[in-house]
Amino acid sequence: MPRLHRLTTNFAAGEWSPLMEAQTDQEQYRNAVKKLENFITLPQGGIRRRPGSHFVAEVKDSTKKIRLIKFEFSVTQAYTIEMGNLYMRFFANSGILIEATTAITGAVDNGSGLIRVTATGHGLSTGDPVAIAGVGGTHEANGNWVVTVIDANTLDLDGSTFTNTYTSGGTVGKIVEVVTPYLEADLFQIQFVQSADVLYLAHPSYAPRTLSRVSATSFTLAVINFWKVNFPAGIGYDGPYLEEKDDLTITPSATTGTVTLTASAAFFDDPGHIGALVRLKHGATWGAARITAVASSTSATADVIRVFGATTASDTYQEGAWSDFRGYPGAVSFYEGRLYWAGSTFRPQTFWGSAVGNFVDHTPSVTDGDAIDFTIDANEVNIIRWMVAGKFLVMGTARNNFNVQGGSDTPIEPTNIRVKQGSGHGTAILPAVRVGGVILFVSWSGRKLHELVFDFDTDEFVAPDLTLTAEHITLGGITNIAFQRELNNTYWAVRGDGVLLALAYLREQKIVSWSRQLFTNGIVESVAVIPHPNGDREQTWLSIKRTIGGATKRYVEYLDDVGGFYNELGPDSALVYDGAATATLTGLHHLEGETVDILGDGSVYTQQVVTNGEVTGLDPTVVKAEVGLPFTSKGKTFRPEVTRGGGETIQGVPIADASIIMRVDNTLGLKIANTVVDFPTNLDSSPVKFTGDIKVSRLGWDDLGELTFEQSKPLPATILGIIRTLEIGNP
Numbered sequence: 001m002p003r004l005h006r007l008t009t010n011f012a013a014g015e016w017s018p019l020m021e022a023q024t025d026q027e028q029y030r031n032a033v034k035k036l037e038n039f040i041t042l043p044q045g046g047i048r049r050r051p052g053s054h055f056v057a058e059v060k061d062s063t064k065k066i067r068l069i070k071f072e073f074s075v076t077q078a079y080t081i082e083m084g085n086l087y088m089r090f091f092a093n094s095g096i097l098i099e100a101t102t103a104i105t106g107a108v109d110n111g112s113g114l115i116r117v118t119a120t121g122h123g124l125s126t127g128d129p130v131a132i133a134g135v136g137g138t139h140e141a142n143g144n145w146v147v148t149v150i151d152a153n154t155l156d157l158d159g160s161t162f163t164n165t166y167t168s169g170g171t172v173g174k175i176v177e178v179v180t181p182y183l184e185a186d187l188f189q190i191q192f193v194q195s196a197d198v199l200y201l202a203h204p205s206y207a208p209r210t211l212s213r214v215s216a217t218s219f220t221l222a223v224i225n226f227w228k229v230n231f232p233a234g235i236g237y238d239g240p241y242l243e244e245k246d247d248l249t250i251t252p253s254a255t256t257g258t259v260t261l262t263a264s265a266a267f268f269d270d271p272g273h274i275g276a277l278v279r280l281k282h283g284a285t286w287g288a289a290r291i292t293a294v295a296s297s298t299s300a301t302a303d304v305i306r307v308f309g310a311t312t313a314s315d316t317y318q319e320g321a322w323s324d325f326r327g328y329p330g331a332v333s334f335y336e337g338r339l340y341w342a343g344s345t346f347r348p349q350t351f352w353g354s355a356v357g358n359f360v361d362h363t364p365s366v367t368d369g370d371a372i373d374f375t376i377d378a379n380e381v382n383i384i385r386w387m388v389a390g391k392f393l394v395m396g397t398a399r400n401n402f403n404v405q406g407g408s409d410t411p412i413e414p415t416n417i418r419v420k421q422g423s424g425h426g427t428a429i430l431p432a433v434r435v436g437g438v439i440l441f442v443s444w445s446g447r448k449l450h451e452l453v454f455d456f457d458t459d460e461f462v463a464p465d466l467t468l469t470a471e472h473i474t475l476g477g478i479t480n481i482a483f484q485r486e487l488n489n490t491y492w493a494v495r496g497d498g499v500l501l502a503l504a505y506l507r508e509q510k511i512v513s514w515s516r517q518l519f520t521n522g523i524v525e526s527v528a529v530i531p532h533p534n535g536d537r538e539q540t541w542l543s544i545k546r547t548i549g550g551a552t553k554r555y556v557e558y559l560d561d562v563g564g565f566y567n568e569l570g571p572d573s574a575l576v577y578d579g580a581a582t583a584t585l586t587g588l589h590h591l592e593g594e595t596v597d598i599l600g601d602g603s604v605y606t607q608q609v610v611t612n613g614e615v616t617g618l619d620p621t622v623v624k625a626e627v628g629l630p631f632t633s634k635g636k637t638f639r640p641e642v643t644r645g646g647g648e649t650i651q652g653v654p655i656a657d658a659s660i661i662m663r664v665d666n667t668l669g670l671k672i673a674n675t676v677v678d679f680p681t682n683l684d685s686s687p688v689k690f691t692g693d694i695k696v697s698r699l700g701w702d703d704l705g706e707l708t709f710e711q712s713k714p715l716p717a718t719i720l721g722i723i724r725t726l727e728i729g730n731p
Contacts, residue, residue, distance in 0.1 A: 002729060003658060004642040008722040010045025014513030017472045024641040024651060034706065038633035041504035041513035043488055046720040049633040049711050050517055052569035053542060054560035055590055057096045057144055060084055062554040066543050067187040068528035073197050073213055078530040080541045082556060085184040090176050093533045097176040098131050099217055104170030107138040109162040115141050119172050120153045129175040137167030139586040140613055163612060178221050181206060188480060189429055193332050204330035204345050226360050227277060227290060229305045238288045238305055239362030240352045240373055241279050241318035249313035250280055256304050259289060263298045270294035272325025279318040282309030321347060333387035336411045342395060343384030349376040351384060368413045376402055376419055386432045388439050396427035398444045423463035425450050433483045438507060440491060446477030470514045473501060482529045486538045498523020519572055520629040522546040549593035565624055570714025571597040574628025581621040588627060589613035597630040597714040602686030604713050632712040640705045640726060650728055655705035661723040662694045668715040673699045673708055689716060
């Protein structure tokens with residue numbers, strides 16, 4: 001009976017589609033797998049069990065979806081923003097951002113069953129959102145609450161239940177929160193770009209805004225004023241505007257101050273034109289005003305921001321390009337010293353660039369360095385959905401992408417703009433990401449991820465499909481994305497059904513490796529990446545909708561690859577304990593009623609159900625522990641192929657694994673096929689991670705030869721390669 005050896009040296013091709021099962025002649029077939037769940041492909045080609053997620057906080061309102069976005073002031077000062085229905089909250093240094101804290105010195109039942117906290121001189125007001133941490137005894141007080149102030153030193157936690165006697169400690173601080181106009185339904189269409197401590201926000205239904213970092217714990221959101229009064233002297237600006245029109249006349253009642261504008265025919269919309277700009281020409285003089293009220297379709301009140309040339313009727317006018325009536329740009333980007341906006345509802349294929357160095361100046365001009373206003377001429381009318389800066393300013397629409405540039409060695413100017421059609425692939429309303437000289441973008445259907453790259457052979461941009469061999473992976477469509485550069489290049493994509501996709505992407509090493517990340521009792525709704533507080537990597541944050549004790553909860557969590565006993569956290573939605581030896585772990589109210597994994601001092605304890613926010617009876621006691629929801633990392637290979645003499649195949653031939661050698665790194669516990677590989681886990685000392693070869697023999701015959709492997713314990717597992725000795729023929 002012949003024996004053949006098959007070597008899998010890496011997993012660089014990741015999970016492939018079932019439609020690829022017969023493609024045994026493909027170069028990457030031996031490096032692809034049929035299933036890859038809760039593993040991440042490493043740059044070196046191996047796969048590692050993903051880190052568990054660290055629980056941070058429940059969102060403000062678990063009945064509503066939120067979106068996470070990043071705010072990166074520097075690599076050492078970065079925030080994850082919880083953008084919810086009409087508000088923003090912030091996370092920094094792996095926790096929720098709060099103002100100054102006040103020490104808690106007591107907690108009692110307020111007589112109605114609520115927790116009443118004593119915090120002398122707390123300075124809070126009724127209705128304030130607060131975060132409480134470190135309370136001993138009454139550990140159910142730890143978390144986020146809205147307070148009712150009793151007096152200067154005491155307050156009640158709305159919706160709480162007093163259960164345990166207070167022992168010591170604790171702090172309370174007001175959660176940093178910013179009021180916004182953005183509704184839940186609109187959150188995922190917001191585009192943003194950042195310069196220093198200012199984030200610029202674009203959405204086609206909302207006026208452009210800035211989110212500014214005032215201090216480490218203070219932010220402000222403001223509508224951007226694209227106008228500045230230019231009289232009695234000095235430099236002003238206004239704009240942008242639509243094209244000049246002469247189909248009616250508009251007469252100002254005065255040349256300065258607050259005026260009445262009277263149109264000869266219906267023009268003004270109430271309330272759509274409130275806040276809009278209007279530009280009137282008298283002779284060679286252009287004046288401008290900002291509408292503050294609309295009396296009728298032919299009459300409006302306005303404040304003059306650029307002196308009118310006369311009080312006579314003007315038959316040449318320009319309406320402001322952006323308003324509640326015309327809509328606002330939905331895309332934003334920096335390029336060559338300008339801030340660009342693009343893709344409004346009324347002008348879907350127009351982009352506007354500010355004056356160089358003044359991001360709010362859109363005064364009409366044809367002078368170099370002044371503002372830019374340009375509409376792409378294309379056969380199909382499609383709204384510009386994103387812009388990415390590089391060698392060119394690349395713009396994506398629903399049916400194509402375009403490259404915008406000036407001359408060969410000159411920047412874009414008002415009279416020097418060249419637009420060239422790109423690859424012909426349309427795009428979804430999702431941000432595109434530049435990775436080196438490549439742009440990654442999601443197709444208009446949400447089902448494909450394209451790699452936009454310049455092809456020197458054809459002198460054109462091309463956009464290969466990175467899901468070609470894994471077309472199944474995006475079933476349900478991609479709804480949210482983020483890109484992580486450190487330590488590993490990973491493109492994170494949230495699928496419509498809440499599965500988190502991870503694409504290990506290193507173009508130079510030919511690594512395009514998809515995997516799926518699944519969460520117990522949870523679906524992912526949003527993902528963001530910010531620099532890690534340690535400053536040596538990036539940190540992936542998730543908003544996860546979970547079912548806990550039969551109730552819907554939405555939690556903010558992050559994948560923790562440094563905070564666990566073995567670096568990577570073992571369970572999901574976990575909390576970490578590091579303190580005096582104890583048999584009871586508290587503060588687990590966010591997992592009430594759920595069965596949890598417990599990792600104590602590196603050893604796996606028997607699972608427990610969280611009761612009253614606790615797990616108890618740990619024997620031996622623990623000094624360091626992780627408690628959270630269990631998850632399993634799984635993999636399955638394709639049918640093996642080893643070409644024999646004369647080009648013969650082993651497909652369809654009975655196969656048995658005489659032996660399997662799995663080469664691992666710093667691993668504890670694996671199940672290979674139906675064989676559990678045991679590692680030392682006695683509770684008298686911490687297990688030692690194993691590096692080397694694991695051998696399993698005599699797994700039996702079948703016609704497929706697919707090999708399964710999994711890690712179901714909250715322990716590390718890294719697989720570098722597989723060596724299989726196959727027996728071929730009849731059993």
